[in-house]
Amino acid sequence: MKILVTGATGFVGHYVVQWLVDHDYDVVATATSDEKAKKFAWYDSVKFVACDYYSEEKNFYEFFGEPDILIHLAWKGLPNYMMRFHLEENLPAEMRFLRSFAETRKTKIVITGTCYEYGVVNGCLSEDMPANPTTVYGVAKDTLRRYLSFLAGEYGFSWNWVRLFFLYGKGQSPKSLLPQLDAAIERGDTEFPMSGGEQLRDYLLVEKVAEYVCRIALQDAMSGVVNCCSGKMISVRQLVEERVSELGAEISLKLGVYGYPAYEGMAFWGDVSRLHEVIDDA
Incomplete structure (x- = not known):
């Protein structure tokens, strides 16, 4: 085949x-x-x-x-x-x-x-x-x-x-959420600007x-x-927090910097x- x-x-x-x-x-x-x-x-x-x-x-x-x-x-x-x-x-x-x-x-x-x-x-x-x-x-x-x-x-x-x-994983676009977080941690940033993180996503x-x-x-x-x-949902904030914990990083989430996309539902x-x-x- x-x-x-x-x-x-x-x-x-x-x-x-x-x-x-x-x-x-x-x-x-x-x-x-x-x-x-x-x-x-x-x-x-x-x-x-x-x-x-x-x-x-x-x-x-x-x-x-x-x-x-x-x-x-x-x-x-x-x-x-x-x-x-x-x-x-x-x-x-x-x-x-x-x-x-x-x-x-x-x-x-x-x-x-x-x-x-x-x-x-x-x-x-x-x-x-x-x-x-x-x-x-x-x-x-x-x-x-x-x-x-x-x-x-x-x-x-x-x-x-x-x-x-x-999706997430190795090789993802550097403009995606988790790669941006990883880059901020690698740079030693003290804060990570993001949305309010309340969206529930699969x-x-x-x-x-x-x-x-x-x-x-x-x-x-x-x-x-x-x-x-x-088939499961997780908040964007929880996803980011789990990544920070996984990496053992010391970085604060600066919530509410970015708005929610108008073309997506919230949950x-x-x-x-x-x-x-x-x-x-x-």
């Missing part, structure tokens, strides 16, 4: 590739930079193909060696959630890319989506809830999901849309996210949307019933 992973050098992607390599799958990995890919331990265990599919038009199914499964993680321009290029530039390129696999009827297509597709809602979010995104990124992703569903209806291939919630370690993405991709029991998350987490049903069958 040949598995193509896009965005292979990204935060989630390089963990997905490593999980597949560790489990002896035939992996074709792709991203835009061969030099970046060479830094990962899995490089010599996969076929790496440098490609910018946004700027190229070809039969990508044939170009990547006719994969049995596509795990599509790539997306440009994050975390600029409100920028129009998600719709105007990214979405058309994504549609072209997926169509070359869909038309073969031979490749299972698995794509990562986002909890931002749900919009500004609170509580436990299930896959059966209507999508109501309020960010340009969320609208673009949800539109791609609908397009994928239409393609699947037309061509009859298997697919999954894996909605990610909040966080999951990136290694576990990668495992779930792979196991969803490898199962045949269920097509459609699957939440990929912990939400994912329903993991479908996730566990799927991965138990994988």
Whole structure:
């Protein structure tokens, strides 16, 4: 079985590739930079193909060696959630890319989506809830999901849309919350400015996210949307406090410096019933 992973050098992607390599799958990995890919331990265990599919038009199914499964993680321009290029530039390129696999009827297509597709809602979010995104990124992703569903209806291939919630772990963007905290501690800062920290969020370690993405991709029991998350909530303040304690650091939290994003609910987490049903069958 040949598995193509896009965005292979990204935060989630390089963990997905490593999980597949560790489990002896035939992996074709792709991203835009061969030099970046060479830094990962899995490089010599996969076929790496440098490609910018946004700027190229070809039969990508044939170009990547006719994969049995596509795990599509790539997306440009994050975390600029409100920028129009998600719709105007990214979405058309994504549609072209997926169509070359869909038309073969031979490749299972698995794509990562986002909890931002749900919009500004609170509580436990299930896959059966209507999508109501309020960010340009969320609208673009949800539109791609609908397009994928239409393609699947037309061509009859298997697919999954894996909605990610909040991730953390080694290799995360330095602009993310915990890496910023780690950097402040390393600098010897006495205070860490942040929001009030009252938001309740669903966080999951990136290694576990990668495992779930792979196991969803490898199962045949269920097509459609699957939440990929912990199913538990933790306040942002508690998350930060636990990190400070873990590192044994002496730094005070300066709460309320930043406001809460208008495009997020204050307290939400994912329903993991479908996730566990799927991965138990994988």
